[in-house]
Amino acid sequence: MFNIKPLLLRCIISTAIASTITVDVKASSLNNKNKLPDIGISGFSVLSLDKERQIGKAMMRQLRASQPLIQDPVLIEYINHLGNQLVKNAQDVNYAFEFFLINNNELNAFAFFGGHVGIHSGLLTTADNESELASVIAHEISHVTQRHLARRLESQSNAQALNMTGVISSILISLINPTVGMAALSASIAASQQSSINYTRGNEKEADRVGIALLANSQFDPQGAPSFFSKMSEKYRYVSKPPAMLLTHPLPESRIADARQRAHNYPVKHLPPSLDFELAKARIQARYQNSAQDNIAYFKRQLKQQSYSLKAGAEYGLALSYFEHKQFQQAKILLESLKAQDNNNLFYIDALTDVYLALKEYDVALSMLEPLTLLMPNNQVISLNHGNALLESKRYQQAELVLQDFLLVNPENYIANDLLTTVYRKQNKKGLMHITKAEVLVLLGAYNKAIDELQTSYDFVEDQPLLQKRIKARILQVQEQENKLKRL
Numbered sequence: 001m002f003n004i005k006p007l008l009l010r011c012i013i014s015t016a017i018a019s020t021i022t023v024d025v026k027a028s029s030l031n032n033k034n035k036l037p038d039i040g041i042s043g044f045s046v047l048s049l050d051k052e053r054q055i056g057k058a059m060m061r062q063l064r065a066s067q068p069l070i071q072d073p074v075l076i077e078y079i080n081h082l083g084n085q086l087v088k089n090a091q092d093v094n095y096a097f098e099f100f101l102i103n104n105n106e107l108n109a110f111a112f113f114g115g116h117v118g119i120h121s122g123l124l125t126t127a128d129n130e131s132e133l134a135s136v137i138a139h140e141i142s143h144v145t146q147r148h149l150a151r152r153l154e155s156q157s158n159a160q161a162l163n164m165t166g167v168i169s170s171i172l173i174s175l176i177n178p179t180v181g182m183a184a185l186s187a188s189i190a191a192s193q194q195s196s197i198n199y200t201r202g203n204e205k206e207a208d209r210v211g212i213a214l215l216a217n218s219q220f221d222p223q224g225a226p227s228f229f230s231k232m233s234e235k236y237r238y239v240s241k242p243p244a245m246l247l248t249h250p251l252p253e254s255r256i257a258d259a260r261q262r263a264h265n266y267p268v269k270h271l272p273p274s275l276d277f278e279l280a281k282a283r284i285q286a287r288y289q290n291s292a293q294d295n296i297a298y299f300k301r302q303l304k305q306q307s308y309s310l311k312a313g314a315e316y317g318l319a320l321s322y323f324e325h326k327q328f329q330q331a332k333i334l335l336e337s338l339k340a341q342d343n344n345n346l347f348y349i350d351a352l353t354d355v356y357l358a359l360k361e362y363d364v365a366l367s368m369l370e371p372l373t374l375l376m377p378n379n380q381v382i383s384l385n386h387g388n389a390l391l392e393s394k395r396y397q398q399a400e401l402v403l404q405d406f407l408l409v410n411p412e413n414y415i416a417n418d419l420l421t422t423v424y425r426k427q428n429k430k431g432l433m434h435i436t437k438a439e440v441l442v443l444l445g446a447y448n449k450a451i452d453e454l455q456t457s458y459d460f461v462e463d464q465p466l467l468q469k470r471i472k473a474r475i476l477q478v479q480e481q482e483n484k485l486k487r488l
Contacts, residue, residue, distance in 0.1 A: 049094050052147075056114020058485055060098070061445030063118070064414065070101040070121065070288070071415055073380045074350045078280045082130070083117060086138050089217045091210075092145040099137070103288050107232065111140040113149060121284045126231075129309070130277035131215070131224030131269075138218070139211035139225070146206055208259050216266040223268055226260040278313030279347040286320035295321035312338060320351060328358045344372070346381040353385045362393035373402075378409050380416075387419055391426070399423045414443050431460030435471065438478075447482040451475055 063069060070076075083099035097115040105122035112118075117140045127133040143149070208225070216222040233256060286295050299318035301307070308314040319334035332355045339348040349368065356365035369386045376382050383406040390399035403420040410416060417439045424433035434457035441450035454475050461467045 052113040053095055054114075054485060056112060056116050058445065059112055060114075060116055061443060063100075063102075065444040065446065068103040070103050070284075072101075072283075072287075073384050073415060074347055075101055075280060075283060077346060077379075077381055078276055079119060081276075082134060083137050083141070086134060086141055086214055086218045090141055090145055090214055094145075097141070097144070101284075105289065109136050109140050111143045111149075115144055117141065117144070121288055125281055125284055125289065127228065127277075127281075128231075129221075129224065129271075130274040131221040131271065132228040132231075133224075133277065134218070134220045135211065135215050135225035135228050138214045138220075139207050142207040142210035142214065143203070146203070146210060204255065205258070208255065209262060212259065212262045212266070216263075216269075219269065221269040221271055222263040222266040226256060226263050229256045229259055273309040275310055275312060275342075276347070278308075278310045279316050279345075282313045282317030283320060283347065286317045286324060292321050292324035296325060312341075316347060316351070323351065323355060323358070326358075328355055331355050332359070344375070346379075350381055350385055353389060357389060357392045362389065365389045366393070378406060380406075380410065380413065384413075384415055384419065387416070387423075391419065391423055394426075396423055396427045400427070411439075412443060414440065417443065431457045431464075431467070433457075434460065435474075438474070442478060442481070447478055450478055454478070 079099045079101055083097055087093055087097050093115075095115045097117060099117045099119065101124070102118055102120050104120040105125075106120055107123050107126060108120040109123055110118050117137060119137065119140075123136060124133055127136075212222050212225050215225060233253075282299070285298070286292075289295075290298070296318065299314050299321055302314040303311070303318065315334055315338060319331045319338070322328070322331040322334070332352070335348055335352045335355060339345065339352060342348065349372065353365050353369065356362070356368070366386075366389055369382060369389060372379075372382045373386055383402060387399050387403045387406070390396070390402060400420065400423050403416050403423060407413065407416050407420065417436050421433055421436040421440060424430075424436060434453045438450040438453035438457070441447075441453060454471050458468055458471050461471070
């Protein structure tokens with residue numbers, strides 16, 4: 001699939017959550033065996049679940065606008081499938097989770113309000129197997145289900161009122177980049193309170209305990225957790241600047257030993273290599289790391305020395321590297337061979353679509369995709385590739401219908417809204433183009449810009465009174481969405 005570069009808008013989401021709240025701490029307790037007695041109460045007196053969702057969505061919009069999120073439907077599909085394998089076995093799940101990847105080689109993962117879990121791409125390429133990657137995600141899920149951020153806010157509220165603008169923004173920055181985040185936090189609250197955004201040792205111990213149990217219950221190897229902990233600790237033992245993940249999740253030897261002991265309470269699972277994991281890892285390497293020429297040499301060396309977990313992963317990485325180097329025919333030969341062995345594999349279908357479009361073989365791409373739209377309706381990889389192939393082949397009306405249908409089910413899909421904006425622009429449908437561009441801006445938290453786009457669209461649809469009414473209603477919805485955040 002095409003790679004959409006993140007839109008770096010200077011939209012400040014803090015104005016959308018600008019509100020100072022004084023918290024009246026109430027006694028609260030939950031009958032939950034996963035709660036450790038020294039952690040404190042659950043955080044319900046600080047933020048209701050509804051407020052957590054709203055703040056989580058606002059923080060997600062800020063991330064889209066400011067960080068290099070990987071807008072790649074295949075990788076989005078993979079990381080959400082893996083994450084939800086774990087979530088379905090978790091306890092105390094209060095909302096739907098969203099997993100996303102950030103294009104950053106630094107090792108880091110973080111979770112914040114409303115079930116949002118971010119994973120840096122470097123973490124995936126560092127893991128040797130899917131159980132190691134799953135152990136990190138299970139740990140972050142556990143931070144969410146145990147509501148550790150809400151607890152830290154509650155702990156701080158015992159001393160004074162919270163300025164949500166500074167604290168929420170600083171929490172987000174600190175989770176993504178702890179060093180920068182600490183500087184941001186000191187500008188909004190006293191330096192003595194900086195520890196309030198960090199996970200305590202008790203939080204980490206609880207997340208390890210719950211996360212390892214979740215890993216085992218989800219049929220992954222529980223040894224993946226201590227294995228990955230040990231790898232990170234050893235790799236960064238003597239470096240002056242540890243990775244972001246070790247700043248927010250310290251790894252003393254006692255914690256590694258405790259994780260190893262906990263993992264031994266569960267049977268070891270000897271799992272075969274995961275094809276999807278190997279393909280995702282190769283895709284990140286080929287598309288987001290190093291030069292295409294270096295990657296071609298890397299995957300060729302893997303194949304020659306047979307130093308791969310699965311041959312298909314190395315061949316897929318080589319094919320994508322060929323594509324990035326504009327050697328489309330070589331990529332086509334490899335990918336068609338891989339697809340012949342696994343006909344409905346979304347990794348291969350996505351990459352082959354790119355190759356066919358680059359070679360202007362539009363009919364070949366569409367003949368591959370169209371039967372799959374019936375087999376996998378509303379699958380984001382198939383629907384977005386289908387829409388993009390129709391766009392590239394200048395079949396704009398068909399592309400419009402495919403994307404509109406997909407957005408009925410997935411109205412907040414960033415890629416689909418962005419693609420549909422392009423489709424309308426190609427057809428010179430200026431009113432509709434400004435409407436969908438507004439939706440893209442809403443997803444970035446740029447409410448004022450979105451309202452400007454909607455007001456502009458109004459003038460282009462003077463002959464469509466029903467559409468004008470819809471535009472007026474949408475303007476009111478966007479204004480209310482912003483005001484609702486201000487009232488938090």
